[in-house]
Amino acid sequence: MAKSRKKSGFRFSHYFPILDWGRSYTAATAVNDLVAALIVTIMLIPQSLAYAMLAGLPPEAGLYASIVPIMLYSIFGTSRSLAVGPVAVVSLMTAAAIADVTRTLDVGYATAALSLAALSGTILMAMGILRLGFIANFLSHPVISGFITASGVLIAASQLKHVMGIDGGGHNLLEIVSSLVTHVLSANLLTVAIGVTAIGFLFWVRKGLRPALIKIGLRPRVADFLAKAGPVFAVGATTWLVWNFDLNASGVQIVGAVPQSLPPFTWPDLSMDLMSALFMPALLISIIGFVESISVAQTLATKKRQRIDPDQELIGLGAANIGASLTGGFPVTGGFSRSVVNFDAGAETPAAGAFTAIGLTVAALFLTPLIYFLPKATLAATIIVAVLSLVDVQTLKRSWIYSKRDFGAVAVTMLLTLGFGVELGVTAGVVLSILLFLYDTSRPHVAEVGLVEGTEHFRNIRRHAVLTDPTVLSLRIDQSLYFANARFLEDYIYDRVIDNTDLTHVVLMCSAVNEIDLSALETLEMVNTRLKEMGIDLSLSEVKGPVMDRLRRGDLLKHLTGNVYLSQFDAFRALAQPKPPLNKISVVAT
Structure with a gap:
């Protein structure tokens, strides 16, 4: 009987990892998690607003998508360092999917986003229950790297309209560039000045602020904290400029009123027509989000000799997305930059994510009036600087040297993503990964x-x-x-x-x-x-x-x-x- 109970308890804690790390949680661990949460919260506030804008949603949706999903992941996820929330690539894919659906069906944009998150979460949960975590192995790293690189270029290009203060759009690079060229003469010079300055400052913050702070005598840990808070400085400074000089009256586009509230209870539209239209985009978002998340989680876990369970990660990410659909959010996954910051800041358990959610809740309740005059150009600058770090043109060079076949797959994925949009690009990447596998195995050595x-x-x-x-x-x-x-x-x-x-x-x-x-x-x-x-x-x-x-x-x-x-x-x-x-x-x- 004792052996049977032990086995049953292990199975239960397997599906609820919080029962595992929660048993050994100490005050010292809590301090480390709180410090990490503070740093990630400061970083995540402007990022959440920016990625909501990238997804075509109101800024508050980014905050909502970063609260309940993080808490749910901290209960079901196995990574001690992964920070779940809106990310650039998934936000871009969300925007593309919802734009297509709203053109053909009588459904609201925000409602479609909720439904997409619910469907993506359901797919992820089902994959986890069926133990399909191995599916990530069918996506070759060069192809995924090519897709993410092309997506980074697309995202950066799509945000230039906000930096220039003009109308624009498009689903591929040609459409976006053509739109920018058409409207370039109507660019708002004040907006351009804010956007370009913010981009330059954020790039310098990434490389130059920490050494500069250490040089003037600050401790490395304090310098790290201030460097991570660089985007907040940009947000604060540009918001003050717009407010103090009334620049919005001169054409500088601002965020405007953001509700002061907790994440609302929302219910996605589960109608068959909408679910059918969203199924393929949701499947692609689920796979790409899982691949990005598991790659980051395993990399960070290896550094501390910890173990990641891919099947349980699917369940954790699925729960996070379902939570987003019920609280006014949109599809989420584990983010690379914020997870690395979370790890470097000393996070020891998923409780750091829960503390981050509390910090974002405080921001949603009390700090949103402060961003009324936040220029959209600053948020666009935040996105541009973040996504350009994803651009890895060296992948082309490495694949050309190592394998011409891999180079062809990477090049085709990048060209299709840039030329026809993210959905065709990621579909091509998945299909190419499978075809390459079949080709290699069909001609055994x-x-x-x-x-x-x-x-x-x-x-x-x-x-x-x-x-x-x-x-x-x-x-x-x-x-x-x-x-x-x-x-x-x-x-x-x-x-x-x-x-x-x-x-x-x-x-x-x-x-x-x-x-x-x-x-x-x-x-x-x-x-x-x-x-x-x-x-x-x-x-x-x-x-x-x-x-x-x-x-x-x-x-x-x-x-x-x-x-x-x-x-x-x-x-x-x-x-x-x-x-x-x-x-x-x-x-x-x-």
């Missing part, structure tokens, strides 16, 4: 191997000086066999044996084969029959236990013309002819 003289090791005859026998063809299969690559192996074997009249044995070295599905099994049975008709025996070597267990359930072993050998050396020793002498193959390629 098959090496003809020979014996390294004086050893029992077998190596590729094109890379090493080895011994071979003209009557024995030894082929090492370097991948599992399944329906997509079985025909390739079949053709490879036939091409190799068809004109070789000396061959009497073919040995398939299966040391790298972890799986043989039914299609591949049937192909091997056919190969065995065809080789038998040619007077050639088929043997296997180094078959792994689980694979052998599966083979015993079929007919291949019953009709195999050769044998199954424990090692390739055993097979070669049994089948090679002592006369004529073995051929010594020299290296012909490296």
Whole structure:
């Protein structure tokens, strides 16, 4: 009974990680979490407002999306450092998805955002319950990097209209640039001055403020805190300028009135028409958000030798998004910049996120009147500086040097994102990742191997000086066999044996084969029959236990013309002819 209770308790805490880290929570840990929360809150206030604007929503939606979702993640999430909330790429995808839906359906913009968050949260929760966290592995890092880089460029370009104080828009880079050029002569010079100054200041804050503060004698920890608060300084200074000199009367666009309130209770529209229209965008947002979040979470967890459970992360992110849909928000995920700040500031548990939510609640209740005169150009500057850090053009160079195929995938993803918008770009990235995987696995590396003289090791005859026998063809299969690559192996074997009249044995070295599905099994049975008709025996070597267990359930072993050998050396020793002498193959390629 005691053992059963222990197992049941473990399962319960597995789905509620707060029960795990909460048991050892101390006052010292709470202090560290509070300090981290203070720094992240200061950083998150302007970011939340800015990302709401990027998503096409009122500024307060950014604050609402950063309160309840963080609290829910702190209960269900497994990362000790991940900071959940609005992020640039997901906000851009939200804007694109909602704009398309509101053009075709009679639904409000804010309502569509709530429904998108609810659907995304439901998808994430379902994936977590079904333990589909492995799905992130199907998205190659170069393709995701290409998509995020292109999205960063799109986001930065889309915010230039606010920096210039002009009308503009578009879903791709060409439309955005064309719109900016069309309206450039109507730019508001005061807005341009505020926006450009804010951009320059924020870039300098990232690199130069901390060293400058340390140089004048401040302690590193204080300098770090002030550097992280750089965006708040920009917000405060530009807001004061607009208020003091009445610049809004001169055409400087401002945020305006923001409600002083707690996140309201909202209910998404769950009508079938809207859910159907939003399903694909929600699925893409869920996958991209999860990939970004899990990448950050695992990177930070590794530094402290902590463990991240991808399946539970899906549940945590799903709960956060459902929470956003019920409290006036929009889709959220784990943000890179704020998570790194949270980690560097000393956050030890997800309670830091809960404290951050409390700080944002205070801001929503008491500080919103202070941002009435906040210029939109400053928020745009905040977004531009944040997203340009996501732009990684080095990915193109690295992929070109390492793999032309990966370079092609990255380039296509970037071009489609820039040329046709984020939805087509991310769809292309997902499809390309899967197609690249299928292409790679459909053409497994098959090496003809020979014996390294004086050893029992077998190596590729094109890379090493080895011994071979003209009557024995030894082929090492370097991948599992399944329906997509079985025909390739079949053709490879036939091409190799068809004109070789000396061959009497073919040995398939299966040391790298972890799986043989039914299609591949049937192909091997056919190969065995065809080789038998040619007077050639088929043997296997180094078959792994689980694979052998599966083979015993079929007919291949019953009709195999050769044998199954424990090692390739055993097979070669049994089948090679002592006369004529073995051929010594020299290296012909490296």
